[in-house]
Amino acid sequence: MDTVYDPQSFESDIYHQWESGGYFSPDFFSDDRPCFSMVIPPPNVTGKLHMGHALNHTLQDILARWKRLTGHRVLWVPGTDHAGIATQAVVEKQCAKENTDRHQLGRDAFIQRIWDWKTLYGSHIENQIRRLGDSVDWSRQRFTLDDQLVKAVRHHFVTLYNQGYIYRGKSITHWCIRCQSALSDIEVNHVDHSGSLWHIRYPLDTGTGSIVVATTRPETLLGDQAIAVHPNDARYAQWIGCSVQLPLCNRSIPIIADDAVDPEFGTGAVKVTPAHDHTDYEIGQRHHLEPRVIMDINGHLTGDIPSDYHGLSREDARATIIQDLGEYLVQTTDHTVPQARCYRCDTVVEPRLSKQWFVAMKDLVQPAIAAIQNGEVQFQPKRWESLYLDWMNTIRDWCISRQIWWGHRIPVWYDPDDPDTPIVCAEDPDDPKLIQDPDVLDTWFSSALWPFSTLGWPEKTPDFDQFYPTSALVTGYDIITFWVSRMMTMGMHHCQHPPFHTVIVHGLVRDITGKKMSKSLGNVIDPIDLMDTYGADALRFCLASHATLGGQDIRFSVEKVESCRNFANKLWNATRYLLRQPVESVSLNQPDVQTEEDRWIVSQWYATLESVNHQLAQYNMAAVTETMWQFTWNYVCDWYIEMTKSRASEAAPVLGWVLSQICIVLHPFIPFITERLWAELQAHGAQLPDKVIVAQWPTVQPSAIATELNSTMDLVLSMIRSIRSLRKQVQLKNSVLCDVYIAGDCVDQLAPYHRFFKQLAGVSSVCSGSCPGPHIPAVVLGCTLGIPITESIDITGHQTRLEQQTKQTKQALDQVNKKLSNTGFLNQAPEHVVADIQTKQHQLQCDYDQLMIQLKALSHNV
């Protein structure tokens, strides 16, 4: 076995063994064990693994491996998403470098370019997933544009259309002038932007007087179709029904009254631009105003406007119009305006009137709402349910058409002679005269089907029968609305069952200061780099150790990964230590114990296993890492191995058993090293079955948990620590042995363990009773320790230390006494609490008495 733990040297080989051996397939087991299934949140096919993936995948793989070990046929479906806008944008950028664009190339050629790109880079993300160790079934890998998934999406669309949930309509939608596409409501982010509020005077047609409106978007003035005021606003009541002159345009628009106007804001009068503002569109509908489109898909002015403004960008248009307004502009004030930005490219989004396809959501989501309300599906942590429900309860129609080329093309055709009658069908129609709708579907429209389309739906496949509904979904909270809600909705609708019963929601990985990792901030940590340096296991263990029940965001630090690598190293070296002994008799059968420390470590292990089982059942991965760290490092390495060094060969079966247990239980967290160590044990003759990935999860043996022994051992450990501490205080060199006198109640209890004092605390002989000669005293757990004074001992300051300890003990004692003299406490606190305090009081009193004696003796000596 290599002296140095070098994860790079074996991780990929081990992954290959698993993958080629078929261990990731649920079909590895032919018996009728229960199924456990999950689908991976499909990453962008040409994307790159980031820390968010690493966390998300680690948590899923922990579940998958844990379930496999506890007797399930596990299916974890991998796959990738075509990620319409994002992927197209990347290839468009590439085209731009070659001074071409998609329009020059033409639709077919451009799409072919994206497919080429996908072929070139699509495997990157897959291989990065392999490096993380994900135990996904690659034989069932899916891509959202696979033929079968195209079939599913078309079936999905046609079904919803025929049921009346999908319709085509003209409406104001968010338009990204960079992506050149419509966006759904959740694809825009609202960001506060410090802008201005311009007050513009519109003269009344009567020639006398004028009305001043306040606007943050003067460039839309050219599309104004009315001025609106609140119906109850006394200031303007007299003018409702009159008309005003639209500056710069030489046309007249009416003054109308509408409830949507807030009389408190600005001047209480608002310009109405129905074609370029959501609220204005609604006002326009109520008042039968004709929307006037004045901006094209690039954000340039167009349409029926004064010719001077034609072709200006929206920014230039604003500047020009402000200048041209002259005396019509009466005031400009600073104002923070909420800007809608594209969530993909951060470009300011333009509300634009256009014809799009929509899904009517209100009725569709009802079963998905009920499934949460009746507890059929549960979020962990529970608080995310309210986000989900808020979103679902206020849901609006979903704009699903996108004016890009990469994606599922809408399965709708038109007869050029009758373009207003869509022909909706799942199969391409034969009639060559028909023209297919140029738009593609929102990527999330296909993602919504992922938990069942990947299993073969709409066909009734064996996989669908066995694995739908899936068992759990693991995701970050940022896509609850985008993805979880839609999978729930469509799963309930198409399959009559929710796509999963548990949604495990984790936080986002941020940098150490809490900022989002982003290229522009330069604070991105690449998980691949981390795995190169520290190994996949260290990264996984680190991420798992952050995955607490609260699902808080993670402030990620490389130092923590390093400490987790050190933990793996510790396990590596403990195994190396074991393998110096014969391990032929090591097996998964609980070993015969020879000594108290053997019995103790077995007992501690079962207690640990019991905790871990409980923590896993709650998905409290962070707690598991902590529990296992403590057991492995503190109990096994720091104490058990040290205690048994004098009888290493005899203890090997016990240590071997303990380490193999650790390997199984830690395998979901650190699969590579545990598989490697398992193989090392086997190679040295240990009787361990196959691979740890398919081992059997151990069972707690309650009868082996020895509570009394555990507390005795606690006492032994405390005593050893005290002796070490005392030795350190008197600056006794490690190489120098000393005698120790122990007096007090626990003397008899400690008698069988004196050998440990010699082995672990540099004690030459342990004597019972008080030290007769000059000595350095200490008091611990009601016992008195004494180290005889020799020339190696530095007595400086030990009186001060004793006084300090006395003071602290007195304080603690006073506190406890106060509690015990409180009748309220005695009468109302539970018995066991009172008993605990009484025990504590007794102990502190003993310590205190001893300390006083020691102090007195000391002053006597002086």
Add this chain to the structure above:
RNA sequence: GGGCGAUUAGCUCAGUUGGGAGAGCACAUCCCUUACAAGGAUGGGGUCGUAGGUUCAAGCCCUUCAUCGCCCACCA
């Protein structure tokens, strides 16, 4: 404007039926002791954001405020 989360040791964070304030890292001192210096031993360090309340007892329950972060929302 509404909702949610956070505030505990220098840093990152645990602390779920209210009764012991904890971990890792960092720091200090000693030690290259044949598993491990990616290590061992020992030690220092916190009035648990603020102000009240409930209780025999509050980091934990209730209320106030403060600071930071996130989400939602048609105030032009």
